[in-house]
Amino acid sequence: MSGDEKKLKVEARAPRGLGDREAGELAATNRMLDVIRSVYELYGFEALETPAIEYTDALGKFLPDQDRPNEGVFSFQDDDEQWLSLRYDLTAPLARFVAQNYDRLPKPYRSYRCGPVYRNEKPGPGRFRQFMQFDADTVGSASPAADAEICMMAADALEKLGVARGDYVIKINSRKVLDGVMEAIGIGGEENAGRRLVVLRAIDKLDRLGPDGVRQLLGEGRKDESGDFTKGAGLSLPAIDTILSFSLGGQYEEGKPQFDLFGLLGKSETGAQGARELMEIEDLARDAGYGSDRIRIDPSVVRGLEYYTGPVFEADLTFETRDEKGHPVRFGSVGGGGRYDGLVGRFRNENTPATGFSIGVSRLFAALKLVGSPIVTAQPHVGPVVVLVLDRDRLADYQRMVAQLRGAGIAAELYLGAAGMKAQMKYADRRRAPLVIIQGSDEKAKGEVQIKDLVAGARAAAAIATNEEWKAARPAQFSAPESELAEQVAQALAVQREQA
RNA sequence: GCCGCCAUAGCUCAGUUGGUUAGAGCACCAGAUUGUGGAUCUGGGGGUCCCCCGUUCGAGCCGGGGUGGCGGUACCA
Numbered sequence: 001m002s003g004d005e006k007k008l009k010v011e012a013r014a015p016r017g018l019g020d021r022e023a024g025e026l027a028a029t030n031r032m033l034d035v036i037r038s039v040y041e042l043y044g045f046e047a048l049e050t051p052a053i054e055y056t057d058a059l060g061k062f063l064p065d066q067d068r069p070n071e072g073v074f075s076f077q078d079d080d081e082q083w084l085s086l087r088y089d090l091t092a093p094l095a096r097f098v099a100q101n102y103d104r105l106p107k108p109y110r111s112y113r114c115g116p117v118y119r120n121e122k123p124g125p126g127r128f129r130q131f132m133q134f135d136a137d138t139v140g141s142a143s144p145a146a147d148a149e150i151c152m153m154a155a156d157a158l159e160k161l162g163v164a165r166g167d168y169v170i171k172i173n174s175r176k177v178l179d180g181v182m183e184a185i186g187i188g189g190e191e192n193a194g195r196r197l198v199v200l201r202a203i204d205k206l207d208r209l210g211p212d213g214v215r216q217l218l219g220e221g222r223k224d225e226s227g228d229f230t231k232g233a234g235l236s237l238p239a240i241d242t243i244l245s246f247s248l249g250g251q252y253e254e255g256k257p258q259f260d261l262f263g264l265l266g267k268s269e270t271g272a273q274g275a276r277e278l279m280e281i282e283d284l285a286r287d288a289g290y291g292s293d294r295i296r297i298d299p300s301v302v303r304g305l306e307y308y309t310g311p312v313f314e315a316d317l318t319f320e321t322r323d324e325k326g327h328p329v330r331f332g333s334v335g336g337g338g339r340y341d342g343l344v345g346r347f348r349n350e351n352t353p354a355t356g357f358s359i360g361v362s363r364l365f366a367a368l369k370l371v372g373s374p375i376v377t378a379q380p381h382v383g384p385v386v387v388l389v390l391d392r393d394r395l396a397d398y399q400r401m402v403a404q405l406r407g408a409g410i411a412a413e414l415y416l417g418a419a420g421m422k423a424q425m426k427y428a429d430r431r432r433a434p435l436v437i438i439q440g441s442d443e444k445a446k447g448e449v450q451i452k453d454l455v456a457g458a459r460a461a462a463a464i465a466t467n468e469e470w471k472a473a474r475p476a477q478f479s480a481p482e483s484e485l486a487e488q489v490a491q492a493l494a495v496q497r498e499q500a
Numbered sequence: 501g502c503c504g505c506c507a508u509a510g511c512u513c514a515g516u517u518g519g520u521u522a523g524a525g526c527a528c529c530a531g532a533u534u535g536u537g538g539a540u541c542u543g544g545g546g547g548u549c550c551c552c553c554g555u556u557c558g559a560g561c562c563g564g565g566g567u568g569g570c571g572g573u574a575c576c577a
Contacts, residue, residue, distance in 0.1 A: 016569085061577075072576065088577060121576060122501095201575090226503040226572045306577050390535065423529090425537045440535055454537070461538040471536065 017123030024381040031375050039157040040112040040136050048111040050093040056083035058096045074120045086118035090135040098139045099347030107140035137356030144277050147311045148284035150357045154315050155294045162373030167319045171298035174278045175308045180271010181246050185239040198233040203247050204302040247300045303336050312338035317367050331367050335359040383431035384411040388424045390440040408486035452477035
């Protein structure tokens with residue numbers, strides 16, 4: 001090959017932030033999704049799938065005052081020049097679906113959805129540009145009972161997945177309460193909207209930056225280790241203290257705030273209303289038997305900043321793990337959600353209240369591996385039985401054996417490559433084949449097949465030192481009449497499964 | 501976006517004060533009687549030393565610029 005030709009070769013690589021998932025991980029992920037699905041269906045939620053692509057305006061993601069889609073959203077133009085975008089979550093598409101089918105849907109409408117979402121952002125460790133979410137939502141109920149139910153369901157799902165009670169907590173807070181606190185320190189009103197955003201973002205960083213970092217962000221600003229400066233909210237010291245004492249010290253004990261929340265919120269009707277809703281959610285959870293070890297009010301929870309209108313939820317894993325440097329680190333959030341009463345209303349005149357919860361599937365998957373949940377750690381992927389090809393002109397015979405096995409419900413395949421027997425064995429090994437079927441001229445003459453157990457063979461290999469011995473021993477294989485192929489293979493597979 | 505670090509084989513990395521044909525381990529392929537996975541042994545394939553410009557008799561190495569990757573930070577529905 002000349003250098004010129006070589007240069008033309010396309011480099012085989014996935015775009016950054018996007019990855020392939022192979023058989024083992026797919027199987028484990030599917031087992032995990034099945035568990036979540038069964039819990040959600042138990043709660044009476046029904047399946048829904050919406051397309052990965054939506055009109056950009058339906059997602060509400062045009063840049064302000066520009067007819068160009070927001071950065072961070074993958075977008076392209078249809079042949080009629082309409083903007084289309086890849087969905088960046090599963091909530092906005094649900095709102096579109098409900099609005100579009102409003103008249104025929106039972107209300108409140110409960111549904112769950114699972115699928116990939118896309119974000120055009122800089123990827124990082126554990127952050128991808130395509131990732132999977134699993135959502136459940138109740139549309140058309142303003143009742144705190146709907147919020148409470150979503151939280152209980154999230155708790156049930158985590159436990160069913162193998163996260164022990166005490167290793168997780170569903171934290172709840174309310175955007176109304178947060179707004180009330182900000183009103184109390186004098187940054188209510190339209191003119192302070194930008195500043196409130198900065199405050200919420202600062203609170204959201206509590207777990208990562210700690211109180212001191214957040215204090216800086218609420219005040220003048222903060223300079224991080226890389227030398228980058230983030231401008232702060234410019235609050236007064238008393239205001240900063242109020243925010244921090246609310247977010248940090250404002251832990252509730254069984255429905256009773258540790259400090260005078262209602263006094264603080266006295267000036268703000270929305271704030272007081274938010275607090276009442278929060279306590280009602282908590283009461284409902286308690287009445288259903290969910291203690292503060294599972295569902296509890298936590299004023300530091302902020303969540304997504306755009307469309308939440310009331311209660312917000314966050315599922316946190318509380319057990320400690322260690323990072324690559326050995327430092328103890330908390331796993332953190334594996335899902336979140338809240339009430340978004342305005343979303344469906346973008347499509348319709350009357351407002352439609354809605355609440356939901358979203359699980360970050362790959363993050364949760366990583367967490368389940370850490371806690372050793374059998375749902376994701378069990379059974380390595382098992383490949384098909386491979387029928388080796390020894391005599392090239394007898395392909396039809398081998399194919400018949402494969403068909404026989406498949407007819408008996410056994411996953412099997414014919415070796416389709418061109419290599420010799422040794423390479424075929426390596427192939428079977430790499431496919432994680434449980435067994436291979438060997439029939440050369442000797443066996444053919446006797447009407448027999450050799451059935452070789454690759455799993456038992458690998459065990460036997462440990463005791464054998466030389467290649468000659470290894471070849472001569474032919475460990476873990478036996479011959480069987482060709483007519484009994486399927487039965488004998490089925491039996492060998494059953495034995496293998498028992499020993500696993 | 502901002503700041504920092506890095507770039508040599510598929511992967512992890514060596515590479516002398518600037519000196520001929522750029523190396524190792526792992527991975528991959530193959531051995532013999534075309535009938536046996538692993539280990540061992542032997543052999544083999546695989547490189548635009550990220551790109552461009554400059555300095556030099558001579559650059560993987562020095563200088564400048566670019567690109568790409570990684571980490572932090574910001575944004576994140």
